[in-house]
Amino acid sequence: MAERAALEELVKLQGERVRGLKQQKASADLIEEEVGKLLKLKAQLGPDESKQKFVLKTPKGTRDYSPRQMAVREKVFDVIIRCFKRHGAEVIDTPVFELKETLMGKYGEDSKLIYDLKDQGGELLSLRYDLTVPFARYLAMNKLTNIKRYHIAKVYRRDNPAMTRGRYREFYQCDFDIAGNFDPMIPDAECLKIMCEILSSLQIGDFLVKVNDRRILDGMFAICGVSDSKFRTICSSVDKLDKVTTQAVLLQTPAQAGEEPLGVGSVAAGGRYDGLVGMFDPKGRKVPCVGLSIGVERIFSIVEQRLEALEEKVRTTETQVLVASAQKKLLEERLKLVSELWDAGIKAELLYKKNPKLLNQLQYCEEAGIPLVAIIGEQELKDGVIKLRSVTSREEVREAGRKTFNFYYGYFIDYYWQKWPDTTPFTYKALGA
Amino acid sequence: MAERAALEELVKLQGERVRGLKQQKASADLIEEEVGKLLKLKAQLGPDESKQKFVLKTPKGTRDYSPRQMAVREKVFDVIIRCFKRHGAEVIDTPVFELKETLMGKYGEDSKLIYDLKDQGGELLSLRYDLTVPFARYLAMNKLTNIKRYHIAKVYRRDNPAMTRGRYREFYQCDFDIAGNFDPMIPDAECLKIMCEILSSLQIGDFLVKVNDRRILDGMFAICGVSDSKFRTICSSVDKLDKVSWEEVKNEMVGEKGLAPEVADRIGDYVQQHGGVSLVEQLLQDPKLSQNKQALEGLGDLKLLFEYLTLFGIDDKISFDLSLARGLDYYTGVIYEAVLLQTPAQAGEEPLGVGSVAAGGRYDGLVGMFDPKGRKVPCVGLSIGVERIFSIVEQRLEALEEKVRTTETQVLVASAQKKLLEERLKLVSELWDAGIKAELLYKKNPKLLNQLQYCEEAGIPLVAIIGEQELKDGVIKLRSVTSREEVNVRREDLVEEIKRRTGQPLCIC
Numbered sequence: 039m040a041e042r043a044a045l046e047e048l049v050k051l052q053g054e055r056v057r058g059l060k061q062q063k064a065s066a067d068l069i070e071e072e073v074g075k076l077l078k079l080k081a082q083l084g085p086d087e088s089k090q091k092f093v094l095k096t097p098k099g100t101r102d103y104s105p106r107q108m109a110v111r112e113k114v115f116d117v118i119i120r121c122f123k124r125h126g127a128e129v130i131d132t133p134v135f136e137l138k139e140t141l142m143g144k145y146g147e148d149s150k151l152i153y154d155l156k157d158q159g160g161e162l163l164s165l166r167y168d169l170t171v172p173f174a175r176y177l178a179m180n181k182l183t184n185i186k187r188y189h190i191a192k193v194y195r196r197d198n199p200a201m202t203r204g205r206y207r208e209f210y211q212c213d214f215d216i217a218g219n220f221d222p223m224i225p226d227a228e229c230l231k232i233m234c235e236i237l238s239s240l241q242i243g244d245f246l247v248k249v250n251d252r253r254i255l256d257g258m259f260a261i262c263g264v265s266d267s268k269f270r271t272i273c274s275s276v277d278k279l280d281k282v283t284t285q286a287v288l289l290q291t292p293a294q295a296g297e298e299p300l301g302v303g304s305v306a307a308g309g310r311y312d313g314l315v316g317m318f319d320p321k322g323r324k325v326p327c328v329g330l331s332i333g334v335e336r337i338f339s340i341v342e343q344r345l346e347a348l349e350e351k352v353r354t355t356e357t358q359v360l361v362a363s364a365q366k367k368l369l370e371e372r373l374k375l376v377s378e379l380w381d382a383g384i385k386a387e388l389l390y391k392k393n394p395k396l397l398n399q400l401q402y403c404e405e406a407g408i409p410l411v412a413i414i415g416e417q418e419l420k421d422g423v424i425k426l427r428s429v430t431s432r433e434e435v436r437e438a439g440r441k442t443f444n445f446y447y448g449y450f451i452d453y454y455w456q457k458w459p460d461t462t463p464f465t466y467k468a469l470g471a
Numbered sequence: 472m473a474e475r476a477a478l479e480e481l482v483k484l485q486g487e488r489v490r491g492l493k494q495q496k497a498s499a500d501l502i503e504e505e506v507g508k509l510l511k512l513k514a515q516l517g518p519d520e521s522k523q524k525f526v527l528k529t530p531k532g533t534r535d536y537s538p539r540q541m542a543v544r545e546k547v548f549d550v551i552i553r554c555f556k557r558h559g560a561e562v563i564d565t566p567v568f569e570l571k572e573t574l575m576g577k578y579g580e581d582s583k584l585i586y587d588l589k590d591q592g593g594e595l596l597s598l599r600y601d602l603t604v605p606f607a608r609y610l611a612m613n614k615l616t617n618i619k620r621y622h623i624a625k626v627y628r629r630d631n632p633a634m635t636r637g638r639y640r641e642f643y644q645c646d647f648d649i650a651g652n653f654d655p656m657i658p659d660a661e662c663l664k665i666m667c668e669i670l671s672s673l674q675i676g677d678f679l680v681k682v683n684d685r686r687i688l689d690g691m692f693a694i695c696g697v698s699d700s701k702f703r704t705i706c707s708s709v710d711k712l713d714k715v716s717w718e719e720v721k722n723e724m725v726g727e728k729g730l731a732p733e734v735a736d737r738i739g740d741y742v743q744q745h746g747g748v749s750l751v752e753q754l755l756q757d758p759k760l761s762q763n764k765q766a767l768e769g770l771g772d773l774k775l776l777f778e779y780l781t782l783f784g785i786d787d788k789i790s791f792d793l794s795l796a797r798g799l800d801y802y803t804g805v806i807y808e809a810v811l812l813q814t815p816a817q818a819g820e821e822p823l824g825v826g827s828v829a830a831g832g833r834y835d836g837l838v839g840m841f842d843p844k845g846r847k848v849p850c851v852g853l854s855i856g857v858e859r860i861f862s863i864v865e866q867r868l869e870a871l872e873e874k875v876r877t878t879e880t881q882v883l884v885a886s887a888q889k890k891l892l893e894e895r896l897k898l899v900s901e902l903w904d905a906g907i908k909a910e911l912l913y914k915k916n917p918k919l920l921n922q923l924q925y926c927e928e929a930g931i932p933l934v935a936i937i938g939e940q941e942l943k944d945g946v947i948k949l950r951s952v953t954s955r956e957e958v959n960v961r962r963e964d965l966v967e968e969i970k971r972r973t974g975q976p977l978c979i980c
Contacts, residue, residue: 154588
């Protein structure tokens with residue numbers, strides 16, 4: 039310990055020596071020699087364990103979603119969920135982890151990619167690998183024979199992605215499934231209709247849905263003379279699809295000026311899997327299922343790429359009006375007014391400063407894309423009015439009596455909202471505002 | 472292996488023998504004898520590892536959300552998110568697990584409740600325990616000095632809950648925080664305004680928000696004579712005052728925690744007080760408390776806070792309560808907690824528990840723990856206890872016997888006779904393309920009665936009936952499921968008519 043302290047002192051002194059030489063602009067050779075001595079001393083010291091490590095990263099293969107990325111994500115989910123609801127689907131949710139036994143034996147070779155939880159003395163758990171096995175477990179557990187449900191949630195795979203766009207260890211899946219014994223191909227057709235509606239509404243380009251059937255493949259291989267042992271699965275992860283299979287791919291558009299070519303790849307997939315639920319039922323009772331999964335992570339990337347290429351600004355808040363003051367000592371008035379606006383359901387903000395400059399308040403509006411500013415001024419207060427100003431055009435749109443302001447302007451603000459479309463909450467028009 | 476296979480074969484044959492005897496209705500004695508042989512053979516086989524175990528449960532402390540529970544959850548989140556957005560908050564999301572190092576040392580004794588991931592050769596990971604530490608990590612990582620954000624996500628704690636209502640190992644947190652250096656108490660006041668707006672909108676009953684300040688507590692205990700080492704444990708006793716009497720609390724402090732009785736009495740003089748801004752003024756004049764620098768700071772800030780809360784119109788919902796001493800690990804200033812006021816139990820309804828439904832406070836030191844230079848970013852925020860709110864809302868619905876719809880379907884496309892599947896498929900597709908929420912039964916030739924029953928069970932308000940005669944006439948029968956009134960609508964007018972009846976705007980949404 040004393041040795042270490044002495045060593046640390048030497049390192050400190052040598053460091054000061056080097057700094058001093060650099061300041062005096064001593065010869066390069068001399069500096070290099072003294073730096074060499076410093077490095078040798080440091081090496082003797084070994085790794086620095088006394089300081090707290092500042093861990094500032096997310097785990098490998100995972101990421102935070104910034105407000106901007108959340109705005110994109112919310113728009114995409116909105117389109118998808120609207121479609122699922124349009125088709126009468128219910129929604130469920132399941133825990134992020136399952137009993138290890140539930141997931142065992144369901145994923146073949148991919149089982150090694152499952153995240154296990156540490157044995158801490160209780161049940162053995164694993165993070166869910168997809169939403170289909172939890173769904174089958176849910177059906178069997180609740181003895182359901184039919185349901186039409188969607189489920190949007192993150193799943194976990196210990197992949198070793200080349201971190202190519204959209205390949206993560208934690209990522210969203212959007213699943214829609216119809217379980218039950220029905221007349222042939224009607225639910226299957228509806229699944230394809232849903233896939234097409236979603237991909238059209240997202241406006242990410244032309245697409246094609248490829249359709250096949252395991253039984254056709256099997257039969258084809260058999261008559262061509264392929265032995266059973268050589269059959270290859272066409273499904274990459276879950277070998278559960280035993281009948282109809284579908285896959286939607288984007289058609290590559292020629293790269294436009296300044297735009298990276300969108301990768302050709304699958305953005306959705308699905309099919310029929312009649313055998314899975316039976317694996318969970320003690321009596322082996324089967325519940326036929328058909329469904330689809332939207333590859334949203336890839337879609338997030340595509341939408342983000344598009345926005346960047348178009349240089350479109352994405353708003354991360356929905357604030358309609360900033361309550362500002364033109365002179366000092368008007369905080370009380372601002373607090374009262376913003377509170378009235380909130381109580382009337384209007385989306386409003388104020389700066390957390392007692393005496394902010396008007397210029398700073400206007401700048402805040404411009405950065406955040408807030409379209410309107412309600413300015414309180416000493417003279418206007420005496421006259422009993424508030425000035426409502428457009429941030430982009432700088433015109434004063436109205437001066438109104440205080441009493442009518444909040445109620446009337448609830449509608450008023452909506453009207454101006456539509457009048458200035460460049461300030462609507464999300465400027466990516468194609469996503470159907 | 473061969474032995475086992477042979478044994479399995481014997482078991483199979485014996486099983487068939489037993490089944491055969493039962494079918495032939497052989498004598499009971501004979502059957503019993505052969506069953507006995509079968510069981511012996513099976514016992515030799517040992518535990519049946521070849522068959523798959525049927526595991527039909529969620530892990531301890533977790534649950535699925537059924538469609539009905541999701542409907543409740545969506546409504547509650549909608550109210551909460553609307554409020555956060557009304558106040559100009561952005562939203563972020565973080566991974567479900569963090570590096571183990573990120574969470575280490577942040578939760579004190581509660582660290583033992585963290586779920587770790589197995590060491591599978593990569594980084595050591597743990598499931599997030601709350602949303603605050605990830606937030607601090609996010610701020611430091613992105614070098615942000617100010618942000619107003621909300622975050623709604625599940626967190627994980629290896630609790631041993633008595634499975635009392637709303638206590639799970641996986642549960643939702645709804646956090647809202649304002650980070651940044653601002654003029655005092657304005658963001659703090661907005662947090663309280665948000666809490667009140669949300670709890671009012673949810674309509675779960677009257678509530679009260681208790682407010683206190685870490686510095687006032689510190690100062691108060693100091694002048695009463697509580698040693699630093701006893702601070703946390705005395706806090707947890709004092710915090711029980713909302714549930715038990717002062718005598719019980721005093722007994723715990725003196726009897727179990729070794730506090731001198733005079734010290735306990737001095738504490739009692741303070742902590743049993745609660746009130747409005749007048750109590751703040753009174754304490755500012757208190758001869759002992761006003762000598763303590765920390766307490767003075769806290770009281771000064773609370774006075775300012777009350778001024779702002781009055782301007783926000785919520786002062787009548789706020790109570791300055793000196794016994795509020797919960798969750799003090801990282802709070803450095805104002806702390807608050809919202810409780811539902813117990814309503815007398817109505818006929819057939821269980822009394823709603825008194826308990827916290829939201830809480831929060833100021834925590835100026837946390838982000839600094841993540842910054843290599845120790846740079847501080849002051850934060851103030853709140854967390855809504857949604858799991859408890861889900862239970863309350865579900866309880867209410869059950870008591871009122873209100874039916875909750877789990878889909879939003881507006882119209883079922885039905886057929887009155889056979890062989891009309893094609894027509895149904897075409898029509899339902901037109902409705903979907905027009906943005907109308909519609910369904911059809913997955914049957915070639917469903918009975919009309921079954922289709923109507925489906926509507927009643929799912930709460931679908933309208934049914935569009937295709938009939939042979941109507942087809943010839945170019946009309947569809949549109950029927951109200953509840954009133955049974957029918958009207959013939961021309962095929963080309965159907966979309967508009969449905970939209971009119973369901974209050975939808977005519978443009979596609």
